[in-house]
Structures are given as structure tokens and as C-alpha cells.
Amino acid sequence: MNALRRNVLKGTAGAGTVAIAVAAGLLKPTQAMAAWNKAAFEAKNVGDAMKGLGVAGPADSKEIAIKAPDIAENGSVVPVEVTSSIAGTTSIAILADKNGVPLVGTYNLSGGAEGYISTRIKMVQTSLVRAVVNAGGKSYTAAKEVKVTIGGCGG
Amino acid sequence: MAEPMRIRATMAGDVADVKVLMNHPMETGLRKDAKTGQLVPAHFIQDVTATINGAAVLNADFGTAISKNPYLGFKVKGPKKGDKVVVNWVDNKGDKNSAEATIG
Numbered sequence: 001m002n003a004l005r006r007n008v009l010k011g012t013a014g015a016g017t018v019a020i021a022v023a024a025g026l027l028k029p030t031q032a033m034a035a036w037n038k039a040a041f042e043a044k045n046v047g048d049a050m051k052g053l054g055v056a057g058p059a060d061s062k063e064i065a066i067k068a069p070d071i072a073e074n075g076s077v078v079p080v081e082v083t084s085s086i087a088g089t090t091s092i093a094i095l096a097d098k099n100g101v102p103l104v105g106t107y108n109l110s111g112g113a114e115g116y117i118s119t120r121i122k123m124v125q126t127s128l129v130r131a132v133v134n135a136g137g138k139s140y141t142a143a144k145e146v147k148v149t150i151g152g153c154g155g
Numbered sequence: 156m157a158e159p160m161r162i163r164a165t166m167a168g169d170v171a172d173v174k175v176l177m178n179h180p181m182e183t184g185l186r187k188d189a190k191t192g193q194l195v196p197a198h199f200i201q202d203v204t205a206t207i208n209g210a211a212v213l214n215a216d217f218g219t220a221i222s223k224n225p226y227l228g229f230k231v232k233g234p235k236k237g238d239k240v241v242v243n244w245v246d247n248k249g250d251k252n253s254a255e256a257t258i259g
Contacts, residue, residue, distance in 0.1 A: 041216070100185070104218055104220040111210045122220045
């Protein structure tokens with residue numbers, strides 16, 4: 001116990017150690033993930049946002065369902081539901097490709113939480129709404145186009 | 156920002172369906188005040204956590220593109236009626252709020 005604690009403090013294996021510590025129940029996930037992902041949330045395009053999330057080349061998946069209107073009259077409130085049927089889904093990220101800051105939100109799931117998130121997002125213009133799902137150490141993605149008549153980022 | 160937040164949790168089979176409505180302006184920092192022409196500073200929820208009977212089930216980070224007065228729905232497998240759901244949020248100014256509900 002003590003040796004492991006030392007290792008965590010020294011950070012010998014960086015993120016790996018933290019992951020082990022989380023798995024061992026030494027750190028509560030809420031503590032370990034409390035830091036807001038500034039890099040990803042300030043990225044100005046989808047590629048950088050994915051990089052900030054640590055996602056590289058996610059595979060297209062038909063097991064991710066995005067429920068959103070085909071045409072959103074008001075871009076400031078676009079209801080979006082993401083359902084991932086991929087076994088072992090651990091996190092869901094929602095992005096709106098053409099927003100000034102594409103990343104909308106990230107959701108880390110644990111303790112029996114199902115691969116399902118429902119929310120309402122702002123969209124500046126017609127664009128793809130994209131979901132990125134992490135499951136079993138791999139990344140998957142799916143997208144759906146939403147047409148926006150009045151943009152929702154200017155207020 | 157001590158306005159109440161609404162939360163409801165119901166069981167559907169063995170899955171708890173949790174719905175949360177938070178009260179927050181979710182300012183992006185890009186909007187101008189109509190009267191003064193000045194930019195309204197960014198003010199938005201950054202971190203949301205949910206627990207059931209003390210065990211973490213969801214840890215969400217929000218950007219500015221979450222709509223005003225955010226709605227959040229999620230589903231958790233396993234809890235029973237009477238279990239306690241607690242949802243906390245913290246915004247970029249350090250304001251926080253918390254709400255709890257009993258799964259019914």
C-alpha cells in the first residue's frame with residue numbers, strides 16, 4: 001500500500017500510474033478527472049479538439065446513435081441525444097464541427113452508467129454534430145447533420 | 156447562483172433514468188450587451204459530477220456551447236428505488252450548486 005502510494009506521488013509512470021491508482025480505488029475518479037480539459041475546450045477545429053481529448057483516428061461506428069433534429073430553427077437550443085451500444089463505453093464527447101469552439105462537452109461514465117447522454121447545445125450554423133465514444137481503449141465516432149436557421153452563439 | 160436546480164430520477168426496469176435541469180446563464184464570452192456594447196464575460200458551468208449512493212456515475216466537463224439553463228439526462232444500470240442521486244456543478248468563476256433526489 002505504502003509503496004504504491006510512493007509511486008503515485010513520484011509519478012514514475014505518469015498517466016499510467018494514475019490509471020492504476022484509480023483502478024485500485026486509491027483516487028476517486030472525481031478527483032483524478034477534476035481538471036477541466038482546457039486544451040480541448042479551447043481548440044478551434046475538430047482535429048485539435050480530438051487531439052486535446054487524446055483521440056486519434058476514431059473508427060466510424062453504426063453502434064452510436066445521435067438523435068437530433070434535422071432542422072433546428074433556433075441554434076441556441078438544439079436537443080441532442082447520444083446513445084452508444086458499444087460494450088464497455090467509458091466516455092462520450094459531443095462536438096459541433098463548425099462551432100468556433102467545436103467541443104461541446106465530455107461525459108465520463110462509471111459505476112453502471114449506460115452509454116447514453118441527453119443534452120441541449122448551441123450551434124452557430126449548419127454543421128455536423130459528432131459524438132466520440134471511448135470504449136475498451138478504442139475510439140469510435142458518428143455524426144449527424146443538423147441544419148440551423150438562426151445561429152445560437154451570438155445570443 | 157444559488158438558484159435551485161431541478162432533478163428527477165425514475166426507475167425503468169433495472170435502469171435509473173436521471174434528468175437534471177440546472178439554472179445557469181452559460182455566457183460564452185462572445186455575446187455583447189445590447190445596451191452598453193460591451194462583451195459579456197464568459198460565465199459557464201465547467202464541471203458536473205453525479206453520484207448514486209456516494210459512488211461516482213458521471214463526470215462531465217462542459218464547454219460554452221452547452222445551452223443556457225443546461226439540461227442533462229443520463230441512465231444508470233443497477234440502482235434501486237430509494238437510492239440517492241446527488242448532482243454537483245462548478246462554474247468558471249468557482250460558483251457551485253448541488254441537488255439531490257431519491258430514485259422513485
